[in-house]
Amino acid sequence: MASAFTAAAFLLHFQLLLILVLLPPSAAQPGFISLDCGGARDHTDAIGIQWTSDATFVSGGQTAQLLVQNGLQSQQFATVRYFPADNRKYCYTMNVRNRTRYLVRATFLYGNFDNSNVYPKFDISLGASPWSTIVVDDATTPVVEEAIILAAAPTLSVCLSNASTGQPFISTLELRQFNGSLYYTTDETRFFLALSARINFGAESNDSIRYPDDPFDRIWESDSVRRANYLVDVAPGTARISTTKPIFVSINEEPPEKVMQTAVVGQDGYLNYRLDLEGFPANAWGVSYFAEIEDLAPNETRKFKLEVPGMPALSKPTVDVEENAQGKYRLYEPGYTNLSLPFVFSFGFRKTNDSSEGPILNALEIYKYVQITMGSQDASIMASMVSRYSQAGWAQEGGDPCLPASWSWVQCSSEDAPRVFSITLSGKNITGSIPVELTKLSALVELRLDGNSFSGQIPDFSACHNLQYIHLENNQLTGELPPSLGDLPNLKELYVQNNKLSGQVPKSLFKRSIILNFSGNSDLHIVNKGISHTILIICVVIGAIVLLGAAFGCYFFTCRRKKKSHEDTVVIAAPAKKLGSYFSEVATESAHRFSLSEIEDATAKFERRIGSGGFGIVYYGKLADGREIAVKLLTNDSYQGIREFLNEVTLLSRIHHRHLVTFLGYSQQDGKNILVYEFMHNGTLKEHLRGASEEKITSWLKRLEIAEDAAKGIEYLHTGCSPTIIHRDLKSSNILLDKNMRAKVADFGLSKPAVDGSHVSSIVRGTVGYLDPEYYISQQLTEKSDIYSFGVILLELISGHEPISNDNFGLNCRNIVAWARSHIEGGNIHAIIDQSLDRGLLSQRCSRRSRTPSPLSGDPRRCSAPPQSNSSCSCPAATGPWAIPRR
Ligand SMILES: *[C@@H]1O[C@H](CO)[C@@H](O)[C@H](O)[C@H]1NC(C)=O
Ligand SMILES: *[C@@H]1O[C@H](CO)[C@@H](O)[C@H](O)[C@H]1NC(C)=O
Numbered sequence: 001m002a003s004a005f006t007a008a009a010f011l012l013h014f015q016l017l018l019i020l021v022l023l024p025p026s027a028a029q030p031g032f033i034s035l036d037c038g039g040a041r042d043h044t045d046a047i048g049i050q051w052t053s054d055a056t057f058v059s060g061g062q063t064a065q066l067l068v069q070n071g072l073q074s075q076q077f078a079t080v081r082y083f084p085a086d087n088r089k090y091c092y093t094m095n096v097r098n099r100t101r102y103l104v105r106a107t108f109l110y111g112n113f114d115n116s117n118v119y120p121k122f123d124i125s126l127g128a129s130p131w132s133t134i135v136v137d138d139a140t141t142p143v144v145e146e147a148i149i150l151a152a153a154p155t156l157s158v159c160l161s162n163a164s165t166g167q168p169f170i171s172t173l174e175l176r177q178f179n180g181s182l183y184y185t186t187d188e189t190r191f192f193l194a195l196s197a198r199i200n201f202g203a204e205s206n207d208s209i210r211y212p213d214d215p216f217d218r219i220w221e222s223d224s225v226r227r228a229n230y231l232v233d234v235a236p237g238t239a240r241i242s243t244t245k246p247i248f249v250s251i252n253e254e255p256p257e258k259v260m261q262t263a264v265v266g267q268d269g270y271l272n273y274r275l276d277l278e279g280f281p282a283n284a285w286g287v288s289y290f291a292e293i294e295d296l297a298p299n300e301t302r303k304f305k306l307e308v309p310g311m312p313a314l315s316k317p318t319v320d321v322e323e324n325a326q327g328k329y330r331l332y333e334p335g336y337t338n339l340s341l342p343f344v345f346s347f348g349f350r351k352t353n354d355s356s357e358g359p360i361l362n363a364l365e366i367y368k369y370v371q372i373t374m375g376s377q378d379a380s381i382m383a384s385m386v387s388r389y390s391q392a393g394w395a396q397e398g399g400d401p402c403l404p405a406s407w408s409w410v411q412c413s414s415e416d417a418p419r420v421f422s423i424t425l426s427g428k429n430i431t432g433s434i435p436v437e438l439t440k441l442s443a444l445v446e447l448r449l450d451g452n453s454f455s456g457q458i459p460d461f462s463a464c465h466n467l468q469y470i471h472l473e474n475n476q477l478t479g480e481l482p483p484s485l486g487d488l489p490n491l492k493e494l495y496v497q498n499n500k501l502s503g504q505v506p507k508s509l510f511k512r513s514i515i516l517n518f519s520g521n522s523d524l525h526i527v528n529k530g531i532s533h534t535i536l537i538i539c540v541v542i543g544a545i546v547l548l549g550a551a552f553g554c555y556f557f558t559c560r561r562k563k564k565s566h567e568d569t570v571v572i573a574a575p576a577k578k579l580g581s582y583f584s585e586v587a588t589e590s591a592h593r594f595s596l597s598e599i600e601d602a603t604a605k606f607e608r609r610i611g612s613g614g615f616g617i618v619y620y621g622k623l624a625d626g627r628e629i630a631v632k633l634l635t636n637d638s639y640q641g642i643r644e645f646l647n648e649v650t651l652l653s654r655i656h657h658r659h660l661v662t663f664l665g666y667s668q669q670d671g672k673n674i675l676v677y678e679f680m681h682n683g684t685l686k687e688h689l690r691g692a693s694e695e696k697i698t699s700w701l702k703r704l705e706i707a708e709d710a711a712k713g714i715e716y717l718h719t720g721c722s723p724t725i726i727h728r729d730l731k732s733s734n735i736l737l738d739k740n741m742r743a744k745v746a747d748f749g750l751s752k753p754a755v756d757g758s759h760v761s762s763i764v765r766g767t768v769g770y771l772d773p774e775y776y777i778s779q780q781l782t783e784k785s786d787i788y789s790f791g792v793i794l795l796e797l798i799s800g801h802e803p804i805s806n807d808n809f810g811l812n813c814r815n816i817v818a819w820a821r822s823h824i825e826g827g828n829i830h831a832i833i834d835q836s837l838d839r840g841l842l843s844q845r846c847s848r849r850s851r852t853p854s855p856l857s858g859d860p861r862r863c864s865a866p867p868q869s870n871s872s873c874s875c876p877a878a879t880g881p882w883a884i885p886r887r
């Protein structure tokens with residue numbers, strides 16, 4: 001929820017200038033942190049708050065001056081700190097007392113600081129918990145966010161991330177420590193409170209009340225300030241009253257006296273208001289503050305009830321302020337600690353029949369409960385590790401290592417409580433021993449510490465069962481290679497070259513398929529002294545059963561042959577090992593590995609070719625168990641290395657959907673990269689739209705069903721996978737049909753996952769006619785590019801034409817999109833409908849559903865009209881809504 005000050009609220013600062021003169025100069029504010037983001041100098045503002053520069057609380061970002069000012073703001077609003085709009089998060093970290101409640105306030109005054117007049121939109125989070133989305137829609141009005149949270153650690157961080165427009169920025173960040181329990185809630189470890197409304201009723205001016213009137217510097221907004229859809233629908237007869245007499249507020253967290261000294265009363269017997277609560281419906285914490293500030297006669301009474309439409313239960317208790325507060329000029333604060341409120345919250349107070357006076361209302365606070373996100377399971381280990389490197393930039397990124405975005409050198413799994421699975425600290429000039437915390441990251445798969453100055457021994461990583469890649473090369477490590485490394489069940493690569501290691505390479509490292517490089521360690525020797533330690537062994541063992549015997553046979557065989565090679569590299573490839581541990585937290589199954597001979601048997605040595613694509617040729621095969629398969633033999637240049645191929649295979653193996661062609665396994669042997677899929681009996685959609693006439697699908701319903709099937713498959717790639725998978729090459733020849741003519745999407749296999757669901761720049765891939773023109777121009781790949789291609793497939797289904805044709809679309813028109821658009825814009829949608837479509841069914845379907853207009857015709861009555869062929873297509877330039885998807 002984003003509440004905004006009006007400019008007028010800042011008048012306060014100037015009016016208080018006079019008062020300031022009387023204040024002791026720079027009275028310290030215990031429990032306050034007031035950061036002037038982007039500000040260079042410390043200063044004290046008009047109300048006495050001491051602002052300090054934010055430079056030591058945040059790592060990164062740049063500072064800027066506002067270019068547009070509203071003439072009212074104080075110095076702390078004249079600058080901002082802003083951050084790149086990337087996938088990272090940028091965090092402020094403040095020291096707090098554990099188990100203490102804090103008010104956190106962040107303000108954002110855009111002021112066109114970047115001279116681009118693009119109003120930024122980005123997210124903020126409190127630690128790992130999403131807090132709010134900051135949407136700037138006015139350059140001169142600050143957006144203000146406030147939350148009350150119980151600190152659960154010695155630091156509290158506020159992070160900016162996920163910019164969807166502009167660059168994330170911040171103007172001020174304030175922390176106010178509470179020392180009472182007014183804001184205690186029963187579930188403080190699971191929820192924090194985000195401010196929705198804090199209103200001072202009957203206020204004497206438009207100025208809000210805050211420090212020093214409020215020792216905790218809450219901002220009590222004046223009820224006379226009118227904002228669109230905020231505090232409206234004020235009932236007739238609402239009068240403002242005030243007093244100068246002192247008000248007794250029992251604890252100092254209650255509203256300041258100045259707030260309680262004004263109120264509204266309903267002279268006609270009732271008060272009514274409407275509040276639009278942004279971000280609602282939600283569960284809310286709401287408290288009303290009452291104090292009798294009129295001197296009522298003994299025969300006068302003030303009793304009233306809360307009235308909320310649709311919530312009669314709230315009207316049960318009767319408020320009798322004087323009696324409840326045990327006297328006049330004393331505070332009474334009834335409220336509801338967990339109330340489900342709608343977006344438009346109408347509420348009122350109505351006097352009871354036996355009350356002589358109408359209701360009174362002095363102040364009100366409403367907060368939304370926001371769920372506290374469980375952070376990474378490895379958060380405390382990581383915090384302890386980075387605390388060793390207080391001088392290094394990479395260690396100051398702050399916040400949770402994984403959420404809402406991971407640190408730049410960390411990769412996390414996508415569970416609710418993510419685990420760190422990859423750490424890359426290559427070439428960071430790190431000295432000292434390898435931090436022992438790393439050995440406690442039990443989900444770690446990849447560890448890259450190469451190119452630093454790490455010294456001392458390699459610690460014991462035996463608790464990291466998932467470790468696959470360990471890169472410690474080019475450091476100053478000493479001691480022996482721990483034998484426990486060989487016991488890591490998933491280890492694939494161990495690089496320790498160019499260190500000062502000594503002793504013998506443990507035997508256990510030779511047992512399995514581990515790529516080991518230990519050259520450049522002059523005192524490190526291979527166990528078997530009989531064999532030179534300068535060896536290169538590359539052997540590929542086929543089949544799972546022959547593994548040990550064959551491995552050793554091969555080992556000795558090649559050892560001798562390659563004896564002269566001058567590299568300390570031992571590469572022993574062994575049998576099919578379970579993959580998938582890279583995503584082990586996500587994937588339950590892992591890819592099956594076929595042996596090359598199995599594939600060769602199944603395909604009769606790649607006899608029957610059934611298709612080809614950008615990545616290779618597809619062959620028909622039949623496994624020994626009778627299953628029919630499609631075998632894709634990838635062209636050799638598809639992959640740069642073993643790693644990439646295996647990563648993609650792992651990715652493929654976790655994608656399962658009824659409308660995606662099932663991936664059965666892979667084979668990687670003799671330099672051949674092979675993917676194995678289920679066989680789709682009825683070939684491609686393309687063949688069934690434009691192939692031989694007996695194959696052609698003429699049923700409109702069937703085509704609709706195919707469209708729906710494909711859409712479901714694509715939707716799953718976009719929304720069901722994490723990270724999102726963008727297909728990049730959707731076309732009718734990639735929509736396959738099974739025995740029952742149900743459609744499945746194929747070839748998604750080699751789509752690279754999108755980073756964070758957003759933009760990934762890569763070489764434009766795709767097929768002419770299906771390419772999203774925007775993607776082509778910008779090379780910014782998003783799901784929208786797939787949607788564009790899918791739209792082209794829909795046009796193919798409707799028209800039966802291919803996307804690019806020299807003959808079908810009339811003069812000067814080669815493109816189905818332009819052709820369809822010209823007809824649709826000309827009001828003749830029928831002209832694009834395939835003439836061979838079964839029109840009986842089409843009209844039947846239309847008349848059956850005559851109440852809902854057919855998506856094709858718009859008008860059910862015209863639905864059965866015979867499609868007209870119109871070959872005069874003007875083919876407008878490739879712009880407009882059809883060519884460029886609107887954002
Ligand atoms: C903070 O307090 C909570 C609850 O008492 C405790 O579980 C947690 O360990 C503390 N954290 C630190 C870092 O002291
Ligand atoms: C990032 O912002 C977009 C648009 O505001 C939103 O749809 C998406 O859920 C956000 N992503 C995360 C991880 O919060």
Ligand SMILES: *[C@@H]1O[C@H](CO)[C@@H](O)[C@H](O)[C@H]1NC(C)=O
Pocket residue numbers: 030031179215216252
């Ligand atoms: C915190 O509470 C103490 C009394 O327990 C009070 O004297 C002090 O002023 C309070 N702090 C603030 C900032 O109000």
Ligand SMILES: *[C@@H]1O[C@H](CO)[C@@H](O)[C@H](O)[C@H]1NC(C)=O
Pocket residue numbers: 006008205206224225226227
């Ligand atoms: C208070 O603000 C309202 C608009 O929100 C404005 O119409 C009114 O003139 C202001 N009053 C004063 C005294 O500034």
Ligand SMILES: *[C@@H]1O[C@H](CO)[C@@H](O)[C@H](O)[C@H]1NC(C)=O
Pocket residue numbers: 297299300356
């Ligand atoms: C209270 O008493 C005064 C006279 O003492 C009278 O004028 C007034 O109307 C009474 N008010 C009510 C509500 O009875």
Ligand SMILES: *[C@@H]1O[C@H](CO)[C@@H](O)[C@H](O)[C@H]1NC(C)=O
Pocket residue numbers: 185186187191283338339369
């Ligand atoms: C509020 O009530 C709802 C439903 O009764 C419950 O699910 C939620 O956890 C409660 N929230 C808090 C903070 O107690």
Ligand SMILES: *[C@@H]1O[C@H](CO)[C@@H](O)[C@H](O)[C@H]1NC(C)=O
Pocket residue numbers: 353
């Ligand atoms: C108050 O008076 C109104 C009409 O005079 C009546 O409808 C209502 O029931 C009364 N309420 C109570 C609680 O007596």
Ligand SMILES: *[C@@H]1O[C@H](CO)[C@@H](O)[C@H](O)[C@H]1NC(C)=O
Pocket residue numbers: 429431
């Ligand atoms: C590496 O760290 C040392 C101090 O530990 C420092 O003197 C040196 O400048 C650093 N080098 C780089 C490239 O950061």
Ligand SMILES: *[C@@H]1O[C@H](CO)[C@@H](O)[C@H](O)[C@H]1NC(C)=O
Pocket residue numbers: 497498517518519520567568569
């Ligand atoms: C092993 O390390 C050495 C030294 O860095 C390097 O020259 C060699 O290419 C490496 N071998 C492999 C297979 O990576």
